[in-house]
Amino acid sequence: MNFPDLNCGDGEHWLIIGQSGCGKTTLLHLLGGLLRPGSGSVEIDTTDIAKLNGANLDHFRGQHIGIVFQRPHFVRSLNVEQNLTLAQYLAGEKQDGDKVKSLLDKLNLGHQVISRVDQLSQGEQQRVAIARALINDPKVILADEPTSALDDQNCDEVIDLLEKHAELQGATLIIVTHDQRLKDKFENQVVLEPISASV
Amino acid sequence: MNLFGISWKNIRVKPLSTLLSLILFVLGVGLISLLLLVNKQMTDKFEKSHGGVNLVVGAKGSPLQLILSSIYHIDFPTGNISLEEARPFLNPKHPLIEKTVPMSLGDSYSGYRIVGTTHEYLDVYAAEVDEGKLFKNNFEATLGARVAEELGLDIGDQFASAHGFGDSHMHHDEHPFTVVSILKPSGTVLDQLILSNLSSIWVSHAPHDESETATGTSEEDHSDHDHGDGHNHDHDHEHGDHDHSEHDHDHGENDHGEHDHSEHDHDHGEHDHGDHDHAHHDHGHSEPGIYTTNDLFEAIPENEEKEITSMLIFYKSETDFRALNMGRGINDNTDMQSANPVYQTARLFEMMGVGERALRALALIIVIVSGLSVFISLFSSLKERRYELAIMRVMGASRSKLFLLVIIEGLIIAILGFLIGIGVSHFAMEVLARYMQDAYQYSFTGMMFLKEELILLGGALIVGFIAALIPAIQASKTDISETLSTN
Numbered sequence: 001m002n003f004p005d006l007n008c009g010d011g012e013h014w015l016i017i018g019q020s021g022c023g024k025t026t027l028l029h030l031l032g033g034l035l036r037p038g039s040g041s042v043e044i045d046t047t048d049i050a051k052l053n054g055a056n057l058d059h060f061r062g063q064h065i066g067i068v069f070q071r072p073h074f075v076r077s078l079n080v081e082q083n084l085t086l087a088q089y090l091a092g093e094k095q096d097g098d099k100v101k102s103l104l105d106k107l108n109l110g111h112q113v114i115s116r117v118d119q120l121s122q123g124e125q126q127r128v129a130i131a132r133a134l135i136n137d138p139k140v141i142l143a144d145e146p147t148s149a150l151d152d153q154n155c156d157e158v159i160d161l162l163e164k165h166a167e168l169q170g171a172t173l174i175i176v177t178h179d180q181r182l183k184d185k186f187e188n189q190v191v192l193e194p195i196s197a198s199v
Numbered sequence: 200m201n202l203f204g205i206s207w208k209n210i211r212v213k214p215l216s217t218l219l220s221l222i223l224f225v226l227g228v229g230l231i232s233l234l235l236l237v238n239k240q241m242t243d244k245f246e247k248s249h250g251g252v253n254l255v256v257g258a259k260g261s262p263l264q265l266i267l268s269s270i271y272h273i274d275f276p277t278g279n280i281s282l283e284e285a286r287p288f289l290n291p292k293h294p295l296i297e298k299t300v301p302m303s304l305g306d307s308y309s310g311y312r313i314v315g316t317t318h319e320y321l322d323v324y325a326a327e328v329d330e331g332k333l334f335k336n337n338f339e340a341t342l343g344a345r346v347a348e349e350l351g352l353d354i355g356d357q358f359a360s361a362h363g364f365g366d367s368h369m370h371h372d373e374h375p376f377t378v379v380s381i382l383k384p385s386g387t388v389l390d391q392l393i394l395s396n397l398s399s400i401w402v403s404h405a406p407h408d409e410s411e412t413a414t415g416t417s418e419e420d421h422s423d424h425d426h427g428d429g430h431n432h433d434h435d436h437e438h439g440d441h442d443h444s445e446h447d448h449d450h451g452e453n454d455h456g457e458h459d460h461s462e463h464d465h466d467h468g469e470h471d472h473g474d475h476d477h478a479h480h481d482h483g484h485s486e487p488g489i490y491t492t493n494d495l496f497e498a499i500p501e502n503e504e505k506e507i508t509s510m511l512i513f514y515k516s517e518t519d520f521r522a523l524n525m526g527r528g529i530n531d532n533t534d535m536q537s538a539n540p541v542y543q544t545a546r547l548f549e550m551m552g553v554g555e556r557a558l559r560a561l562a563l564i565i566v567i568v569s570g571l572s573v574f575i576s577l578f579s580s581l582k583e584r585r586y587e588l589a590i591m592r593v594m595g596a597s598r599s600k601l602f603l604l605v606i607i608e609g610l611i612i613a614i615l616g617f618l619i620g621i622g623v624s625h626f627a628m629e630v631l632a633r634y635m636q637d638a639y640q641y642s643f644t645g646m647m648f649l650k651e652e653l654i655l656l657g658g659a660l661i662v663g664f665i666a667a668l669i670p671a672i673q674a675s676k677t678d679i680s681e682t683l684s685t686n
Contacts, residue, residue, distance in 0.1 A: 025684050026680075026684075029679075029680040029683075029684070032593070034592075034593065034679045034680040034683070035680045054597065054598060055597040055598075055599070058592065058595050058596060058597045058598075059595055059597070061593065061595055062594050062595015062596075063595065067593055069683060073586035073587060073589070073590045073683075074587065074590070075205070075209075075587045075590070075591065076212060076584075076587060077205070077208035077209045077211065077212035078205070078208060082200065082208075085200045086200060086205070086591070086594065087594045087595075088200075089200045089201065090591060090594040090595040090596045090600070091594060091595040092595065095200055132594070
């Protein structure tokens with residue numbers, strides 16, 4: 001698989017759009033340090049994360065990259081608040097309960113602080129996932145099909161939230177999707193060609 | 200929040216499989232710990248009450264039974280031996296014997312055995328009197344600490360001994376014992392015994408002590424005790440000699456060798472009085488009895504047909520081969536038998552050891568199964584937890600963190616299982632102690648902790664670790680990208 005060079009500036013919002021099977025998710029995993037590229041590099045700020053070894057990469061990812069997936073996954077035994085605290089703990093950040101609560105408030109989840117995650121609606125779950133991606137003030141926010149499982153209203157809400165908070169934190173936002181509803185919302189766009197064409 | 204906290208919450212989120220693993224762990228650990236407790240306390244008490252006796256001489260029968268009944272006061276006596284036969288071993292000038300403790304067994308009070316013996320018996324355990332002074336006169340009793348405590352008896356109190364060791368129906372009501380002293384707790388079998396002089400036992404077992412109930416009942420009582428109670432021979436024998444229709448306590452006429460009974464006063468109401476007041480007429484009770492081994496030896500000529508149950512013999516030199524041969528000589532040349540306590544208790548532990556080993560093996564199997572259950576529970580949960588493990592990696596958890604997370608889950612179950620298991624076993628021991636006390640004449644307790652239990656903790660941790668090892672490795676290998684791209 002080959003991907004075109006891509007250069008996103010600080011605080012820019014990008015949309016990477018393509019049909020399923022064109023390697024969107026693979027690209028996002030490469031950007032997030034979940035996969036290692038066979039060749040080439042992934043640089044965030046000045047760090048080439050492709051060259052970081054195991055635990056260092058994990059640590060870097062925890063601190064500087066926030067990722068939102070198509071389907072939100074949580075640690076089932078922890079409640080909403082604890083799932084966010086977990087993100088702080090695993091990233092090696094200070095466990096700051098006030099920060100967690102104020103972020104949840106901003107995302108309209110203040111009333112669900114001690115709820116079990118699987119008791120929330122889909123839209124609420126996705127908002128918790130966004131909160132989790134934001135909690136450590138990352139430099140980069142990656143979102144993999146964040147809206148494809150949501151209805152129009154929730155879709156708008158989620159994109160607005162992502163854009164608003166990325167802006168607030170000065171983070172670079174990269175959304176990977178095949179969701180055509182997002183097409184008109186972003187200035188910076190990359191269209192991925194199907195794999196057969198790009199080889 | 201830390202790894203331990205997350206592990207703990209993970210365990211609580213699947214209560215059923217946790218409970219199963221926990222129950223198995225508790226069973227295994229509890230059983231092993233209980234075995235350790237029983238074994239330790241039994242061995243301790245047996246060794247403590249052993250008292251350094253070199254040889255026990257008694258009536259022919261099972262040597263183990265002789266040891267158990269004469270040293271540990273557990274089993275029934277093998278029977279009685281006559282003073283005539285015992286005489287050489289009671290001789291203070293015996294060249295090989297340092298000390299001999301004669302004893303007469305067969306009666307009890309409220310489940311506690313009465314031992315007719317001499318003061319030398321107390322030296323065996325270096326027993327000290329807590330209050331009062333040691334038994335001397337007939338029907339003076341010295342109580343073990345536990346007897347006094349459990350029965351609430353105090354100095355001056357009286358009680359009637361019963362024939363046999365159970366809840367006997369036959370009481371020697373005419374000859375109540377008076378408590379004259381209580382021993383300090385010694386942690387030995389003495390704590391559970393009632394001691395008196397030898398002659399008290401003879402007096403209360405003389406024929407007049409047949410109860411006044413119908414003969415039939417008495418016969419039944421006798422047959423009840425026949426299997427173990429040496430004193431029955433005494434009774435049976437003397438029944439033939441005496442006319443029980445004259446069963447009127449008239450000892451002057453029933454001349455059966457108890458010279459002190461010739462003017463026996465049957466006004467039992469007076470027995471309550473202090474014995475010194477009645478020394479001249481309250482016979483049998485205030486009469487100085489036989490309470491040292493020397494006294495006994497000197498009294499043999501007038502008491503040749505009297506019997507005792509056994510003798511505890513201490514050699515002058517344990518390495519003297521003549522002493523070592525003495526036991527065989529007794530077995531070969533007399534109607535008595537000798538038994539070596541060290542050898543017999545070793546044999547007993549070996550016999551009990553088989554059952555103990557079987558139980559221990561069973562407990563080990565349960566522990567292994569509990570480990571297996573922890574393994575299965577963790578391993579099968581990995582599948583449904585693969586997303587959350589991957590997401591934890593995304594959030595910055597390293598492989599080793601996920602490894603530790605699962606290991607800690609195994610260890611938490613092991614530690615919980617260990618703690619509850621230890622609690623259960625000690626509680627069970629405390630409950631068992633009540634039953635074992637009756638059976639073994641010792642106090643047992645669940646309130647002691649052994650260093651072996653620390654080793655058990657180590658073992659539990661190892662089982663928990665091994666059980667969690669493969670799931671933990673599996674968890675640490677979680678492929679984030681692959682897991683999160685399959686929705």
